[in-house]
Amino acid sequence: MLASVGRAxxxxxxxxxxxxxxxxxxxxxxxxxxxxxxxxxxxxxxxxASAGTLRNGWxxxxxxxxxxxxxxxILKDRSKxxxxxxxxxxxxxxxxxxxxxxxxxxxxxVLGRSHADWGEEVVAVVVRKARTxxxxxxLDQWCLRxxxxxxxxxxxxxxxxxxxxxxxxxxxxxxxxxxxKRGEESNARTWRWKLA
Numbered sequence: 001m002l003a004s005v006g007r008a009x010x011x012x013x014x015x016x017x018x019x020x021x022x023x024x025x026x027x028x029x030x031x032x033x034x035x036x037x038x039x040x041x042x043x044x045x046x047x048x049a050s051a052g053t054l055r056n057g058w059x060x061x062x063x064x065x066x067x068x069x070x071x072x073x074i075l076k077d078r079s080k081x082x083x084x085x086x087x088x089x090x091x092x093x094x095x096x097x098x099x100x101x102x103x104x105x106x107x108x109x110v111l112g113r114s115h116a117d118w119g120e121e122v123v124a125v126v127v128r129k130a131r132t133x134x135x136x137x138x139l140d141q142w143c144l145r146x147x148x149x150x151x152x153x154x155x156x157x158x159x160x161x162x163x164x165x166x167x168x169x170x171x172x173x174x175x176x177x178x179x180x181k182r183g184e185e186s187n188a189r190t191w192r193w194k195l196a
Contacts, residue, residue: 004072012036016067021056029066029089031079033058064091081172083112083120090122090151098146099124099153104134107162109170110153113179124153125175127161157182 008014015033016024024030035058042050053060064082065075076091083090092110099108107127112120128134136156143152163174 004068004074006073007071008034008073009036009038012038014067014073015058016065017058021058024066026067026069029064029076029091032061032063032065032073032075034061035059081111083110083122085112085115085120085122085150086118088150092122094147095122095124095143095151095153098143099126099139101146102134102139102142104128104132105139106130109162109172109175111172111175111179113155113176115154121154122151123155123157123179125157125159125162125179127159155179 013035015035016028016030017033018024018030021033039059040054042054062079063075064077064079065073068074077093081092083092090112092112095110096108099105099110105126106129109125111123111125113123115121124139126134126139139156140152157179159178163171163178165171
């Protein structure tokens with residue numbers, strides 16, 4: 001299955017757990033925990049980091065995923081990137097995957113922005129393909145046909161390129177700063193804005 005990252009190696013156990021480290025049933029989404037002889041025993045000279053990551057005999061990976069009916073692990077996102085909006089979890093990767101199927105979207109990064117009523121709201125930073133146009137309304141309709149209404153972005157920011165580090169990883173902190181700055185400059189009654 002293309003969505004999965006496969007099964008555990010022999011001698012390694014995988015558990016999908018809730019916030020209390022209790023195992024979740026097949027198909028339910030939670031944090032990915034692993035243990036076994038091949039799993040690290042701790043961070044070098046950093047007992048605090050080790051204690052935060054290794055608890056109750058399990059390595060807490062910080063990844064969010066689920067197990068399918070064949071015992072394959074399906075990764076959804078990083079737990080730190082999960083957006084909690086109105087008490088519901090929104091996984092940026094799911095929203096990004098929906099937007100990336102649009103023919104005018106070259107790249108996208110989804111993140112949460114603080115919201116007084118909902119806790120956080122979903123924001124998409126979008127890079128359009130060369131010589132294409134797409135409106136925020138079109139992207140909204142695209143998302144509504146592919147993901148739940150509460151998961152769709154409430155704001156879109158169009159940029160020329162996503163900020164990346166030397167390894168090509170998107171710099172979410174830089175995007176959060178950009179989103180915060182553009183939000184302050186926008187009309188307070190609207191959450192839709194565009195970077196010229």
